Amino acid sequence: MCGIFGVIGHIDPGRAAACRDLMAHRGPDGAGLWTGDGVTLGHRRLSILDLSDRGGQPMAYADGRYRIVYNGELYNFVEVRAELEARGETFVSDSDTEVLLAAYAVWGPDCMDRFNGMWALAIWDDAERTLFLARDRFGKKPLFYARTGCGFVFASEMKAIMPLMDTIEPHDELTRSSRRIMHYESTDECLIKGISRFPAGHFGVLRDGELRLTRWWNTLDHVMDVPDSFEERAELFREIFLDACRIRMRSDVPIGCALSGGLDSSSVICSVAHVARHASGSRISSDFQHAFNAGFPGTPQDETPYARRVADHLGIPLTTLTVDPLASVNELYSQLYLFEEMHLTMPLPFMLTYGAIREGGVTVTLDGHGTDECFAGYLFTAKEALADAGCNIRAARGVLDAFYYGRPQSTQFPATPRWKFVLDFHLQRLSRALKGAGGVSCRDSGHPRWKELDHLTRILYVATHESILPTLLRNYDRYSMANGVEIRMPFMDHRIVTLAFSLAWDDKVRDGYTKAVVRRGVDGIVPPDITWRRTKIGFNSPVVDWMKGPLKEFFLDEVHSQAFGQSALVDRELARTRLEGVIADPDATYAQGEAAWTALLPYFWEQAMLKGRR
Template sequence: MCGILGTVPSSESSQFKLALDTLTHRGPDSFGIENISNEVSLGHRRLSILDVSAKGHQPMFHESKRYAIVFNGEIYNFLEIQKELVNLGHSFRSSSDTEVLLKAYIEWGEDCVLKLNGMWAFAIWDSQSKKMFMSRDRYGKKPLFYAQINGKFVFASEMKAIFPFMKQLEISDDFHWMKKNIFFYEATEKCLIKGIKRFPAGYSGHLERGELKLYRYWNTLDHLVEVPKSYDEQVERFRELFMDSCKLRMRSDVTIGTALSGGLDSSATIAAMANLSKNNNSYSDDWQHAFVASFPGTPLDESHYAKMVTDHLGIGATFVDIEPLKHWNNLEHYFYQFEDLYITSPLPMIMLYGAVKQNGVTVTLDGHGADELLSGYQQGALESLWDARFSPKNTKDILSIYQGSINEDKDQYERVGNFKVYKDYMIRKIGKKVLGQKMPSIDNGHPNFKKLDNLSQYLYSMFHENILPTLLRNYDRYAMINSVEIRMPFMDHRIVSFVNSLPYSSKIGNDYTKRIVRDALDPYLPKEVTWRKSKIGFSSPIVNWMQNDLSDWFMDNVNSKSFIESNLIENPGALRDRITQIVSKENSNFAQAQKCWSEFSPYIWEKAVLNTDMVNK
């Protein structure tokens, strides 16, 4: 896990080093810069995880000196690929996955990415053909940005590393659309800064004569699989895949742990790790490190569930009290490092992974991706109503699931009776069918998309195009700000293909969301966690903060001259009044407070990112 930077043609050394150093948090252990024949500059900041010796140093050259690579990510199945390459005549100087990746490219060309199980963003320069090959992992777990600046092609792990090559920073033409559509821009090439583009997930490309030509190498719909007909066999197959996914992700030469919420997904992950270790089937013995974010006295605190899990597994846990005042003075710096906008404050997540690092852990295996893959949200229950419409029994079951999955923070939702929920949904759905409206997805014309049931189509879009891409971006930043790598077993591409091939009834049913996960991992978890229906999202208790610890801070800011004159706030006076109502406790609605934060945060982003001095140094 690292930070990468490159320019074609090469760049002046001091400017390039300044740009690379903006990525120090991504790779604090060492750095490397190579200028190759004035044709290309390659830079790397290293977070040492596999082969922590100097043999894993980057940029890495092939013995022939023809090829050079900079790579951010991890290839979990690198040992299996290495064995295959050895049988084909390759030899290895290191035990790093970077060398395996470079030689896989030399052996199989651009198709090498289809062999990879992992997360990546990398660039390989061929000094003979004067071409650069670039690729980003299937789902976009690792970030990659690029820009064309005065005839120079620049790419980097974060936008800030591109800033020093730019004359000035301006907001994108789409900025105001993006700030209102937080979950819909990450899966596009759109960026908040004008002139910078996002390299798309599941794409590769080659740069030749200054022109980047992109092509899509991975579409989950092209990789659906035959699933067992019986549900019990599906459960067994899912368990096998998940255990193997965790096993591969426990390959590490440094200490690993888990960010444990007490919810099903993170609990399933650490339970799988414990089972693998207990049966001597693990690549790491040093995994027993659970970190739990605690929000004492707020509706978001679920640390008691996390303790149930660690007690059940017989391991300890580090409970991290999220106290905003301790870190709030760093907020602008965190926004600069985070670079993007989101619906909630980044502070709790940054604090959690900060505690992970402070306690000597560099890698975590976390439960991200399961909600979007397997229907962990309320809306998924509604979408499955269409699939169950001819079965009164299944419809009743799904409505029960919908009601049972309402967040424990009851202030967020108003409960509505089953009949009204069903009627309102079906009226909307039938209306869309009559109007010929398809499930919104860039892939809704794909033959295999049409074969998916309604819930699976909905989840496909959530996983590939809106909610999950945004969360992947967020958690990459939260962790890497603290020099921590997150691995996500639920996002193994074999699991994604398998789950997308399952019928809706395997994902939601028998009175539970994420049905197959619960049945597969039940033997390893306390029943109170496996069969818990309610859900708490990992967020900020924003109402509590606005009305207590941070009330003065909010009022000082919304009454400041710079806020009233901000070009990024469309109606600062009205927003100030709404925030004042929450701070004064006239309004304590969570959803409205969160909306206020979403509308307020561009002001902090403007001060932290747009007004940075990291430009044209």
């Protein structure tokens, strides 16, 4: 887990090191730079496996032909190494990097089919004078590239490329509007013109200045046959999930968990404890008893009591960070610079949580991201599940119960009478039928397997591969790596994701519960009052409470400042109106707060990324 940088062309080593070190937060444990004939590779290291210098990068293959810079973790490196050793390969380190490089030397790009992990990597082939770039299946690790006066440049973050560009211009459509804020991460478009995002699940070869991309992973190519009964399918999920946790426990440093108290993060930490009690294996850390929670006392987003319930169940300490926005707001601009992107909520609590984790001596967390997108945790998917239930009254009632009782209840998340909730969803179904809507589509709609997916699974496929999840994976990479912390995500194990899209809709929404197969799979591992708790809150900034309370003066000062009045990106009238509306409305909803923040965000982003405000 690190930051990578490289130039295929010519650059002064000092300038290259300066660009690389703009990502020092990603790799606070070391730095490396290698320069060859027309190629420079740079690396910032966060030491997780083999803490010695033998695990440093850039790293060369034994014969010197290949040299790698790599950001990520290969969780099954123990098994891949054993396979390579059986073929006669030898190793001088205990790192996953050396295993990855040897695998590429032996199998070429096909090596990635053997990998279980997350990565963005670059391998220079000195014999062929080519650069091999690749990104993991779902884009958990970032990779950007651009063509500059120095040549072809790549890096883990845009800020490392920007000093080499002649001009820095914002992408107007993406920066001025929130319309695509959850949709651009799965494209090659970036907030800075001239920089491109390398696509997830692809590899590329740069030869003679031309980059040719190849898609090496498509989830629909791997859809599997599943057992006949729901109980057997839940048991299959449980088996894969426990193994996904087991291999993600491989670490030479302490590991922990960002524990909200919801089903997802609780499933992870309880499964980690279960694995520690019942399994054994090479390199599995026994130092896992570290749970961290961000608390928002007095707000609807506070789930601390649930997190404490889980920690007490496991008999491990819980470190609760009480987020004080007033004490942290001066860090907002530096946080947005580290974050680089735009999102619907303020980064403060997320950045502070992973900062507290690092300060607590933990540099690896196993977190619960990916469950909602793969297994139907979001309310907006209800109408698709209803369409699948069709005329089955019992199944339709189970869908409505699952999503109705799963909503948080507070003034910021307004309650809807049950009769109106039911009526609204049936009216949506009728409206779609009358319009002859063709249903959900995506870039994989032409795949032969697509037509086999039900309505719910199709919308989850889009959420997982094109909209919500790519955005959240990016966000949590930035939140954690801004603090030198690595996040591992058992629910994003490709075997779990593949299973999710091999299951029918009623394995996900069943008998009044969302994420049904997950709940049944972890039943007996997670406390039952957590497993079968329906209400979903989610980890978000309590932006309404902050705008009305501790940050009211900060926001009002900003929207009446000279810099705000001169901003080239923000719609000043819209932003002021939305902010003042939240402040004035005693019953302002979370949606209103989110809308106010996104209207203000272009200004804050401009100040942080383009104006150098910290």
